Amino acid sequence: xxxxxxxxxxxxxxxxxxxxxxxxxxxxxxxxxxxxxxxxxxxxxxxxxxxxxxxxxxxxxxxxxxxxxxxxxxxxxxxxxxxxxxxxxxxxxxxxxxxxxxxxxxxxxxxxxxxxxxxxxxxxxxxxxxxxxxxxxxxxxxxxxxxxxxxxxxxxxxxxxxxxxxxxxxxxxxxxxxxxxxxxxx
Numbered sequence: 001x002x003x004x005x006x007x008x009x010x011x012x013x014x015x016x017x018x019x020x021x022x023x024x025x026x027x028x029x030x031x032x033x034x035x036x037x038x039x040x041x042x043x044x045x046x047x048x049x050x051x052x053x054x055x056x057x058x059x060x061x062x063x064x065x066x067x068x069x070x071x072x073x074x075x076x077x078x079x080x081x082x083x084x085x086x087x088x089x090x091x092x093x094x095x096x097x098x099x100x101x102x103x104x105x106x107x108x109x110x111x112x113x114x115x116x117x118x119x120x121x122x123x124x125x126x127x128x129x130x131x132x133x134x135x136x137x138x139x140x141x142x143x144x145x146x147x148x149x150x151x152x153x154x155x156x157x158x159x160x161x162x163x164x165x166x167x168x169x170x171x172x173x174x175x176x177x178x179x180x181x182x183x184x185x186x
Contacts, residue, residue, distance in 0.1 A: 012090035029073035036065030108184030
């Protein structure tokens with residue numbers, strides 16, 4: 001059950017959110033929102049592939065860009081002021097607060113496998129669980145449930161952890177997760 005997680009365990013590792021990484025991601029998101037606005041206002045058609053020359057296509061791309069990166073910017077803005085740890089790893093499991101679709105408490109006993117997934121140069125640790133729908137339904141926001149369901153359809157699991165917003169490299173994160181996961185199976 002969810003409340004079996006021991007976040008006071010002696011052998012836990014607490015990984016903070018990286019304010020520097022989050023700030024850079026926030027600035028990048030704002031830049032893309034501005035780019036989306038520019039696409040809507042200016043309707044550039046010069047030097048574009050013929051399929052993109054129609055103004056309605058350019059406006060649609062601008063709207064999608066604003067919507068996606070606007071949501072990212074709002075999340076990142078609030079994450080900059082979040083003082084909770086990004087990730088707590090203990091002998092009972094982990095408490096994930098590392099991203100906009102963080103799962104919260106995940107017990108090692110819920111995980112049946114882990115693997116690395118890479119998309120657009122960004123690496124994630126995928127956590128395959130026995131009960132993916134439980135983790136999806138736990139989310140309070142319909143948008144988060146939607147994103148987790150997309151992860152489930154694309155990767156086979158709704159749960160993934162990246163080092164992007166954490167004060168740790170991806171290889172260090174992977175090494176720690178593998179070590180604690182292996183210990184939990186003994």
